[in-house]
Amino acid sequence: MSDRYLDFANSGVGGWLTGALGLPRPAPLRRRAEAGAGPVGPLLLGPDGGGRMAAVLSHLAGAAGQKTHAAWSPDVRYGGLVFDASGCSDAASAQALYRFFHQAIRSVAGHGRIVVIGTPPELMADAEGEAIQRGLEGFVRALAKEARRSIAVHMLYVAPGAEEAAESTLSFLLSPRSAYVSGQPVRVTAPVAVGDAGAGHKDRRVLVTGASRGIGEAITRLFVAEGAQVVALDVAGAAEGLSALKAELGVETLALDITAPDAAGTLLADALTRGGYDVVIHNAGITRDRTIARMEPREWDSVMAVNLTAPLTITQTLVEGGGLRPNGRIVAVSSLSGIAGNMGQSNYALSKAAWIGAVRRLAPQLVEQGLTINAVAPGFIETQMTAAIPFAIREAGRRMNSMGQGGHPADVAETIAWLADPASGGVNGQVVRVCGQSLLGA
Structure with missing residues (x-):
């Protein structure tokens, strides 16, 4: 989505005008x-x-x-x-x-x-x-x-x-x-097994949930570009997006509702068939925004199930069942909303903040099996979801950080690729914010 102010502030006339008026002039990020x-x-x-x-x-x-x-x-x-x-x-x-x-x-x-x-x-x-x-x-x-x-x-x-x-x-x-x-x-800190620095993700087996669009699509594209064998998972309703990724990138696709009772078992069987996953990325997530006084029980329950309960169950099943290979990586997508809170998102904020506790508790346990678990917490990222936010709120989200602009899905994908790198075994149990140093939260 285009950031018109960013484009204007860095044009000839716009640069002069913003300078004359003392307005911010954020520099477009170089990725x-x-x-x-x-x-x-x-x-x-x-x-x-x-x-x-x-x-x-x-x-x-x-x-x-x-x-x-x-x-x-x-x-x-x-x-x-x-x-x-x-x-x-x-x-x-x-x-x-x-x-x-x-x-x-x-x-x-x-x-x-x-x-x-x-x-x-x-x-x-x-x-x-x-x-x-x-x-x-x-x-x-x-x-x-x-x-x-x-x-x-x-x-x-x-x-x-x-x-x-x-x-x-x-x-x-x-x-x-x-x-x-x-x-x-x-x-x-002292690492679990560490791969060769610079080896990257070539030939590694990577599972990405919520892979059909937005941040999940960017993650899928980046890992494919680095030579990984990606399994792109999403719900059956996202079949068109999955099919497009398969046709363009050659990824394996899996249409699966991760909240289904047999979802964890299905993924374990898929992992074992492939000799185990090297990387599991819990990106699938939903919002059902409403103030808590107006929130329906189904809106609370569905967000908790998709964003937290199902990925935790899948993680436990894969770990206990040998579905992750040695020096494996688990990365969850949390959110700045889970750190700072957000009006109308009490369900979402709880589910995303919960990952902070989950990675810190699971990290020392997984070390014993040569695995690491971390999370990323995106701030304002330019996606279809943020494009639907009312203009004033969207502009505030873009500007309220040290970079003065929103991030791209690729920024989240790059951070996940670093955490998932076989040479990143010394980074464990952490939550890394991808937010341009947002002015909100800790």
């Missing part, structure tokens, strides 16, 4: 399709050339054909800044953050990336160290709101010993693939 997969320019590493992540950063930059700099120069436009704050343990040591970014922030190119690396706060030796490491999240969120020009800022906590396991995450955060992800923490 992988337009910008490729690597950073948009050289990386400035500080302090100490990237600290304990120096070797990983050097490898990433070399693979992308990018230069790394250990000293700031006013004559260079940097595609990314990476600051290792993992050793910051008191207020005095945190002054290095100020000195580095005070000097370098204006040198970041448009659409660039900034990553601050820390140590998980609970692993610090004392209260002041934990306080400073937790404080880095506030610093990053503030920096993300100051950066503008579609520059994304990330907080990456890396546990000691998990540096190599962070490579796939750094690659994602420093690339155009993370265009609509900004201002939030990501943790990398």
